[in-house]
Amino acid sequence: MGVPFEALLPYGIVISMFGVTGAGLWVSKRFMNEGKKNRWNSDLWDRQSEYRLLIEGADDVAEDGRIKEFGHTNHQFLAVMERDLRITGSLRGQSSNHIAPKGFEVSNPWKLEKRIY
Amino acid sequence: MAQRDARFNQQVLVDTTPMPDHIPKVDEIGATSAPLFSAAYFIGDRCKAFNDDYMKCKEEANGRGEFDCMKEGRKVTRCAASVIKDINTHCLQEFKAHWECLENNNHYLFECRKPEQSLNSCVFEKLGLKKSIPGAPENEVPVHLRPKQKYAQFPGRQF
Numbered sequence: 001m002g003v004p005f006e007a008l009l010p011y012g013i014v015i016s017m018f019g020v021t022g023a024g025l026w027v028s029k030r031f032m033n034e035g036k037k038n039r040w041n042s043d044l045w046d047r048q049s050e051y052r053l054l055i056e057g058a059d060d061v062a063e064d065g066r067i068k069e070f071g072h073t074n075h076q077f078l079a080v081m082e083r084d085l086r087i088t089g090s091l092r093g094q095s096s097n098h099i100a101p102k103g104f105e106v107s108n109p110w111k112l113e114k115r116i117y
Numbered sequence: 118m119a120q121r122d123a124r125f126n127q128q129v130l131v132d133t134t135p136m137p138d139h140i141p142k143v144d145e146i147g148a149t150s151a152p153l154f155s156a157a158y159f160i161g162d163r164c165k166a167f168n169d170d171y172m173k174c175k176e177e178a179n180g181r182g183e184f185d186c187m188k189e190g191r192k193v194t195r196c197a198a199s200v201i202k203d204i205n206t207h208c209l210q211e212f213k214a215h216w217e218c219l220e221n222n223n224h225y226l227f228e229c230r231k232p233e234q235s236l237n238s239c240v241f242e243k244l245g246l247k248k249s250i251p252g253a254p255e256n257e258v259p260v261h262l263r264p265k266q267k268y269a270q271f272p273g274r275q276f
Contacts, residue, residue, distance in 0.1 A: 037221045042150070084149040094220055096212065097147035098202040105136070105145050109129035111122075 034092040042081060143191040148201050151220040155212065156201055158248040159240055164196035200246070207243035211236040227266040230275040237261075 029038045081091065086107050088095050148156065171189040175182030204212050215236045218229035226233065240246050253259050264274040
């Protein structure tokens with residue numbers, strides 16, 4: 001007696017679900033990276049600037065309206081990639097102009113942290 | 118204290134005050150990471166003297182290099198901008214092909230040897246700048262001229 005085909009149906013489902021997962025991951029990663037392939041470990045080679053300002057009592061500065069919320073990236077390691085964001089307006093955007101757009105020289109953000117003592 | 122990195126920062130401060138007038142202006146470079154990386158060896162070829170000059174100045178400035186070496190720093194910026202401008206003028210197609218390849222391959226040079234070859238030959242013909250890897254062994258073929266790349270996704274000859 002051979003194995004009835006119904007016995008193999010679950011294996012078919014399991015294997016096709018691997019394909020569904022892979023395709024879903026491919027699509028979502030492309031979507032997150034604006035249609036390009038994913039990028040990783042790309043900024044550990046450089047800290048763009050060694051100078052960071054510690055502003056104590058950051059709440060006082062917020063009244064100027066000059067503090068922006070900045071939540072979606074890990075800034076510890078995104079220096080040059082963050083520069084891409086400042087030049088092109090998107091994290092994966094690229095531009096090969098030799099002169100930066102107007103206002104770029106003053107758009108470098110200081111990272112703030114709240115005082116803890 | 119000012120040199121300590123901010124940790125767990127939730128906010129940034131963008132200070133839009135421009136530089137004071139007594140500091141001469143220089144246009145910042147507008148190329149982003151991939152085009153800059155693609156042009157890096159040509160920038161190094163043309164601007165080696167300026168770059169070395171700036172590093173020497175910084176070394177001798179005892180930690181005040183950012184202030185004392187601004188003249189040399191402006192030369193570095195202008196020289197790099199001139200290289201990128203020239204490549205954009207003369208080799209735009211090849212340049213674009215190479216940096217788009219880099220951008221799509223996690224900035225791995227070894228995945229993009231074919232566009233790199235055409236970019237290198239175009240830049241050498243039009244601008245006379247040659248890619249050479251500093252400190253590479255003299256008696257071996259430099260890695261960017263080997264057709265097979267060890268860690269590339271495609272194992273065969275790339276050009």
